[in-house]
Amino acid sequence: MASLTIRVLLADDHPAMLRGVEHELSVVSSIQLMGSAHSSTELIAFLNTTPCDVVVSDYAMPAGEYGDGIALFSLIQRRYPSVKLVVLTMLDNPAVLRALVMQGISCIVSKSDAVSHIVPAVHTANSGGKYYSPRVDEIVQSIDWNRRGRGSTDVLSQRESEVVRLFASGLTVNEIADRLCRSKKTISSQKSKAMEKLGIDRDVDLLRYAMENGMVSSSERASNGESDVRLPEGGVPPLP
Numbered sequence: 001m002a003s004l005t006i007r008v009l010l011a012d013d014h015p016a017m018l019r020g021v022e023h024e025l026s027v028v029s030s031i032q033l034m035g036s037a038h039s040s041t042e043l044i045a046f047l048n049t050t051p052c053d054v055v056v057s058d059y060a061m062p063a064g065e066y067g068d069g070i071a072l073f074s075l076i077q078r079r080y081p082s083v084k085l086v087v088l089t090m091l092d093n094p095a096v097l098r099a100l101v102m103q104g105i106s107c108i109v110s111k112s113d114a115v116s117h118i119v120p121a122v123h124t125a126n127s128g129g130k131y132y133s134p135r136v137d138e139i140v141q142s143i144d145w146n147r148r149g150r151g152s153t154d155v156l157s158q159r160e161s162e163v164v165r166l167f168a169s170g171l172t173v174n175e176i177a178d179r180l181c182r183s184k185k186t187i188s189s190q191k192s193k194a195m196e197k198l199g200i201d202r203d204v205d206l207l208r209y210a211m212e213n214g215m216v217s218s219s220e221r222a223s224n225g226e227s228d229v230r231l232p233e234g235g236v237p238p239l240p
Contacts, residue, residue, distance in 0.1 A: 006030060006126045009046050011037040012058040012088065020115045021056060021088075028119055040064030040072050047080055054125050056118060059089035059096070062169055067179045070099055070162050077104065084125040086118070092135055094143050095215060099161055101140065110135035160194040161215070163187055167203075168210030 008031055012018045018036055025031050034050050037043040041064045043057065055076060061068040066075055073085060087100055090111040100108055107125040109117045113133040124131035132140055156164065166176045177187045191206075200206050209215075 004030060005032045006122060007032050007034050007051055007053045008122060009034050009037065009043065009050065009052045009055050010057075011040070011043040011055065011061065013038050013061045013063065014058070017058070017088070017111065021118055024115050024118050025056075025122070031119070031122060040066035040068055043072075044075075047076070047083065052080075052083055054084045054086060054122050056086040056088065056122065059087055059091060059100075060169075062166075062171075065179075067162075067166070069165060070103055070158050071180055073100075073103060073105060074158075084128070086121045086125045086131075088118075089136075091215070092139055093215065094139055095161070097136060097139055098143055098145075099158055103158065106130040107132075108136045109133040156194050156197060157190075160190050160197070163190045164194050164206065164210055165215045167191060168207050168215060 008025060010018060010021055010025075010033065012021065015038075018038070022033060022036060025033050034052055035046050037046055039061055043055070043064075044066050046052070047055070057072070059069055061072070064072075066072050073087065076083060076085065084107070085105050086107040086109065087105055088109050088111055089096060089100075092110050092112060097108065107121045107130065109121050109131075110133050113135050117131075117133040121131045121133070162180070163176055166179065167173070171179070173187050173191065174184055176182075177184045180187070195201065195206055198206070198209060200209060
């Protein structure tokens with residue numbers, strides 16, 4: 001008879017959050033915690049060697065060989081199609097959540113909700129269902145899925161959105177190219193196309209737009225050495 005135990009891998013670069021989720025899952029008899037990762041590098045290494053049914057992963061883990069966000073989740077979906085995903089995010093923003101849903105990720109938990117939502121999310125993901133924690137459900141319900149107007153992140157492709165987010169998190173075009181395994185020319189083109197679609201001409205305005213629309217959090221900028229960046233009235237020098 002097949003085992004009813006759900007094998008779970010965790011990934012989060014915030015130690016306190018990781019400990020909280022580990023504790024929440026450890027007391028559930030139907031869940032077996034297989035390991036914990038602090039970056040996409042560790043997560044992919046685990047997946048290459050460790051049987052797993054569900055990955056519970058933070059959305060924003062900028063320090064890692066395989067990136068984070070949509071780029072990382074897309075890689076997992078392609079390389080490990082039998083593995084289900086539960087995404088944790090502090091970016092409670094329609095653009096981020098819309099991108100996740102469009103990527104086919106149907107179990108999402110906001111870090112602003114109780115950590116107890118992780119358990120039903122894992123069970124639902126394993127069975128192929130949909131689970132949104134209350135804050136996520138509230139935002140998803142408010143999204144106009146037919147809106148694609150100028151100045152909206154909805155007009156951006158998933159790859160363009162990921163480039164904008166990584167750029168706003170403090171990475172250079174060269175660093176983004178290395179992280180996403182694309183050429184510098186491709187990244188520059190995707191960044192320029194995103195700015196054109198959004199009606200933005202300056203790097204500082206792209207940075208401001210990403211921050212104001214929840215595409216990047218202050219903790220992401222801090223992790224890339226950009227925690228003291230401010231946006232004065234006159235703007236700041238463009239990022240390299």
